[in-house]
Amino acid sequence: MNRMFADRISDVPKSFIREILKVAVDEEVISFAGGLPNRALFPVKELKQAASQVFDNMGPEALQYSNSEGLLKLRKFISNRYMEKSGLSIPVENIMITSGSQQGLDLLGKTFLNEGDDVIIEEPGYLGAIQAFSVYKSRFNPVKIHEDGMDIEALKHVFPGRNPKLIYTVPNFQNPSGISYTEENRRAVAEVLENKELYLIEDDPYGDLRYTGEPKSSFKQLLPDKTILLGSFSKTVVPGFRLGWIVAPDDIMEKLLIAKQASDLHTNQFAQCVLSAYLEAGDFDVHIAQIKKVYNHQREAMIASMDRHFPKDVHVTKPEGGMFLWVSLPNQISSMKLFDLAIKNKVAFVPGHPFYIGLTETNTLRLNFSNVDADTIEIGMERLGRALKELLANS
Numbered sequence: 001m002n003r004m005f006a007d008r009i010s011d012v013p014k015s016f017i018r019e020i021l022k023v024a025v026d027e028e029v030i031s032f033a034g035g036l037p038n039r040a041l042f043p044v045k046e047l048k049q050a051a052s053q054v055f056d057n058m059g060p061e062a063l064q065y066s067n068s069e070g071l072l073k074l075r076k077f078i079s080n081r082y083m084e085k086s087g088l089s090i091p092v093e094n095i096m097i098t099s100g101s102q103q104g105l106d107l108l109g110k111t112f113l114n115e116g117d118d119v120i121i122e123e124p125g126y127l128g129a130i131q132a133f134s135v136y137k138s139r140f141n142p143v144k145i146h147e148d149g150m151d152i153e154a155l156k157h158v159f160p161g162r163n164p165k166l167i168y169t170v171p172n173f174q175n176p177s178g179i180s181y182t183e184e185n186r187r188a189v190a191e192v193l194e195n196k197e198l199y200l201i202e203d204d205p206y207g208d209l210r211y212t213g214e215p216k217s218s219f220k221q222l223l224p225d226k227t228i229l230l231g232s233f234s235k236t237v238v239p240g241f242r243l244g245w246i247v248a249p250d251d252i253m254e255k256l257l258i259a260k261q262a263s264d265l266h267t268n269q270f271a272q273c274v275l276s277a278y279l280e281a282g283d284f285d286v287h288i289a290q291i292k293k294v295y296n297h298q299r300e301a302m303i304a305s306m307d308r309h310f311p312k313d314v315h316v317t318k319p320e321g322g323m324f325l326w327v328s329l330p331n332q333i334s335s336m337k338l339f340d341l342a343i344k345n346k347v348a349f350v351p352g353h354p355f356y357i358g359l360t361e362t363n364t365l366r367l368n369f370s371n372v373d374a375d376t377i378e379i380g381m382e383r384l385g386r387a388l389k390e391l392l393a394n395s
């Protein structure tokens with residue numbers, strides 16, 4: 001161990017997905033591994049127009065240092081949208097623009113977590129959250145999720161033995177599993193947490209990408225004083241701008257602003273100005289509708305291809321939105337073994353174990369359907385089905 005590095009960085013594993021993506025760079029490999037939005041849907045022309053408008057109308061102001069809270073116009077847009085879409089009244093003072101929602105996770109870690117502090121996290125859970133909180137050397141309390149949401153008995157079981165400060169959730173179209181918490185499950189989670197001293201993080205980068213089913217209550221409605229919301233423009237506009245936001249109560253926002261200043265003073269001013277001009281000029285909802293149409297088509301194509309090519313005892317979640325499907329293999333067959341065979345068959349996915357705390361092997365895996373067109377999905381699923389049948393025949 002190099003004495004020069006801090007424990008907080010030496011103890012955090014590299015992103016497993018990044019490592020896996022290196023294996024999948026071979027041009028012939030069809031990759032369902034990454035979590036990339038589809039670049040064919042990026043509004044390049046509209047953003048170019050918005051950028052030129054910003055140069056023409058704002059000039060140097062768009063290139064100057066700015067405030068840590070973020071561009072007021074953008075925060076107003078977010079506030080209005082919460083009201084319009086879910087009837088949530090969120091004053092602009094409670095919104096801070098962050099460098100992606102990933103920075104929101106880091107700032108929450110910085111603000112709340114001392115070494116050894118307990119955090120409840122969904123299992124399987126978002127790798128970026130595991131990584132962000134690991135830097136602050138928190139102790140994870142994984143709580144299993146099922147197709148209807150969090151395992152309520154397991155959640156109750158955390159108390160009173162542990163005293164978690166934070167609980168991390170992705171209730172809509174979860175990464176990695178694609179599942180959503182049902183309305184009943186959300187209410188049950190809220191009931192368990194109602195009298196506990198902790199904050200619930202509702203990370204919602206996929207909420208706008210619903211293809212079927214009805215929208216559900218936000219935890220902000222069920223536990224208004226305890227909920228911290230994270231949002232993102234990565235999946236609805238472009239990830240490269242790195243623009244997201246945090247919604248937090250006044251006293252927390254005060255601390256988050258200090259954490260933000262210590263990290264980077266403020267989020268990229270030019271990107272905020274361009275995004276804001278784009279949102280003002282264009283029709284955001286029409287753009288989102290277009291994304292939903294394409295992703296839903298690809299989601300359906302993937303499910304249909306799996307029906308055709310996968311053995312019947314392989315279980316797949318059928319998400320109502322988002323970008324991922326979650327596969328469970330029969331008889332505890334290792335998805336890492338399948339991965340090796342899949343790469344030989346020129347198809348890639350993410351094996352499930354990095355999404356769990358402290359597991360090195362599972363029978364689960366994640367498939368992304370946003371970044372590959374329907375025809376390629378069919379070829380990829382045929383290859384993966386072949387690898388699966390070969391593995392099952394030999395086990």
Ligand SMILES: Cc1ncc(COP(=O)(O)O)c(C=O)c1O
Pocket residue numbers: 035099100101102103126128170175203205231232233234239242243244
């Ligand atoms: C659940 C979840 N949270 C946060 C992020 C990070 O998104 P952003 O680009 O806004 O930092 C992702 C990205 O894949 C995600 O899946």
